[in-house]
Amino acid sequence: MSAKLLVIGIDAATWTVIDKNIDSLPTFKKLKKEAKNKALILDQKPYSAPCWTSMFTGLKEEEHKHHEFVVDNILQTREDINANFIWDILTRRKKKVKALNIPFIVPPYNFNIDFKVPGAGVGTTTKEWNGEIKEVTKKSVEILRKEDLDLFIVCYTILDKIQHLHWGEEIVLEYYKKIDSAIRELTPHGEKLIIISDHGFCSFGEARVQTLPRKTKTGKELKGDHHEEAILITKGINTNINNLRDVFKAIKNEFRN
Amino acid sequence: MNSEINHLRELENKSIYIIREAHKKFKKVGVLWSIGKDSTTLLWLCKKAFYGKIPFKVIHIDTGYKFKEIYEFRNKYTKEWDLDLVIAKNEDADKKGITPEKDHFECCNARKTEALKQCIKKHDFEALLLGIRRDEHGIRDKERYFSPRDKQFKWNIVKEKQNKQEGDSDFIAMQDTEFDAWGIYATDFGPENNHVRIHPMLHWTELEIWKYIQKENIPMVSLYLAKNKKRYRSIGCECCCKPVDSESDDINKIVEELKTTKISERTGRVQNKENHDIMQKLRHLGYM
Structure with missing residues (x-):
């Protein structure tokens, strides 16, 4: 049992950390040798909500109009986005699709899966971060072992939060290692593969676009911010992916017939 | 000042046109009245559209948790405006002990959504008039004046195309046929829908509502x-x-x-x- 195409999204994963620590990240090291990989330079502002939405709807931010997780103090939901996502389209074409923990909204969205992620996709403690990696990986493997799917999409959100709070600290690499192990468990279950981040990461003030304030409303000082250089690894994918919207096209092209 | 009055008159004319269109196209119409400023203004517009007497049922979804001032207002103006009032209440919510203290979401769902579903079924409503505005919330920005709801009460924008020929799109757009500027609205959405929601005040803003209340001296x-x-x-x-x-x-x-x-x-x-x-x-x- 497996998925014809496995997409693994890793919020805020950056080559800056991976390349510098490649010997400590055996799965990434192996994938860098065996699969195509590159830095994907975003042509839109590196905000998570619109980036993930563009990736899975194929629409520009000004087309899908989903700019923020919260509008007028109200958490946005799937129903607030007037667009067809790749899972909606492929399901109508009778393809078997499941998606887990997709962070274009908070809490992250699940398609055809009943799941509640620890930390609701905005975890701020080690308990929530460990919980997300463990539960998301467990649920994914459980599904992929049991079912034959056309497409399975799964995302991890924790690196983004850890890097915002701890950029430059050892804990960042610690969690890249955990993500590396999770990918090792998942990749054997996909015939074709896309691993992608919605944006990269850097120290605060280094990025061209500042996405968050240096000091949050609860008084926390943020150490890192989003960068427009995302990671991309593909295996068996023929479509050229040059921006986030191309991910939608690439997936659609895989199921053209 | 004159241009402001003209502007309010334009807003009013458009709303009245849509209300009359709804009454002509659908046999069983109801208007939702939460007793807030928007729905009370909508009721006022309905009264104007039909020269003082609203020719369809007025529905108040009673959650049991409304302010006492709301109930007093409802009772007073139901008599004064000679309304054919239907009070929609989900009695099961009380029996099951669903309260806002336990869970706001569950409470809203049971006491509002479920109560409305029961009411539509009981009275066989084909269309409901609602006082929502585009400037209220992101999702409402995308709403249409005539907006179908399917059996699950969901807003359906497309339906799958049957007998597709090569080159055809997979879907038929159900909502892109609203030629608002010409006053042409799609009103027939087929049997797969539960009812049609009609939003005669979609184009108003909060400030315009209050200016209109001020001009017309609408009770609030x-x-x-x-x-x-x-x-x-x-x-x-x-x-x-x-x-x-x-x-x-x-x-x-x-x-x-x-x-x-x-x-x-x-x-x-x-x-x-x-x-x-x-x-x-x-x-x-x-x-x-």
Whole structure:
């Protein structure tokens, strides 16, 4: 049992950390040798909500109009986005699709899966971060072992939060290692593969676009911010992916017939 | 001043046109009346559209948790305006002990959505008039004047195309046929839909509503007027609304306040606990 195409999204994963620590990240090291990989330079502002939405709807931010997780103090939901996502389209074409923990909204969205992620996709403690990696990986493997799917999409959100709070600290690499192990468990279950981040990461003030304030409303000082250089690894994918919207096209092209 | 009156008249004309169109196209129409400023203005427009007597049922979804001022207002104006009032209440919610203290979301779902479903079924409504506005909330920005709801009460924008030929799209758009500028609206959405929602006030803003209330002298629930420097900008269930700081104790002052305020209309609405915790996390991470 497996998925014809496995997409693994890793919020805020950056080559800056991976390349510098490649010997400590055996799965990434192996994938860098065996699969195509590159830095994907975003042509839109590196905000998570619109980036993930563009990736899975194929629409520009000004087309899908989903700019923020919260509008007028109200958490946005799937129903607030007037667009067809790749899972909606492929399901109508009778393809078997499941998606887990997709962070274009908070809490992250699940398609055809009943799941509640620890930390609701905005975890701020080690308990929530460990919980997300463990539960998301467990649920994914459980599904992929049991079912034959056309497409399975799964995302991890924790690196983004850890890097915002701890950029430059050892804990960042610690969690890249955990993500590396999770990918090792998942990749054997996909015939074709896309691993992608919605944006990269850097120290605060280094990025061209500042996405968050240096000091949050609860008084926390943020150490890192989003960068427009995302990671991309593909295996068996023929479509050229040059921006986030191309991910939608690439997936659609895989199921053209 | 004249241009402002003309502008309000244009808004009013368009709403009345849509209300009359709804009455002509659908046999069983109901108008939802939450007793708030928007739905009361909608009722006023319905009265004007039919020269004083509304020719269809007026539905009040009674959650059992509304402000006492709302019930008093409802009872008074049901008589005064000679309304054919239907009170929709989900009695099961009481039996099951569903309360806002336990879970706001579950409570809203049972006492509002479910109550409305039961009411539509009981009275066989084909269409409902609602006083929503585009400027209220992101999703409403995308709404249409005539908007079908499917059997699950969901807003369906497309349906799958049958007998597709090569080159055809997979779907038929059900909502892109609204030629609003020409006053042409799609009203026939087929049997797969449960009912059609009609939004005659979609093009109004909060400020325009208050200017119209001021011009027409429409009666309003007193909760909107400031007492002890607090007033409600949005009303509903007592447990889910909080007043905002304001000194506007009459309609003229509300109009002036809204010209300059930067506070959102829905600020006073309570969220469920889980969402509240998530918002705290977002604040902690700097997203808000």
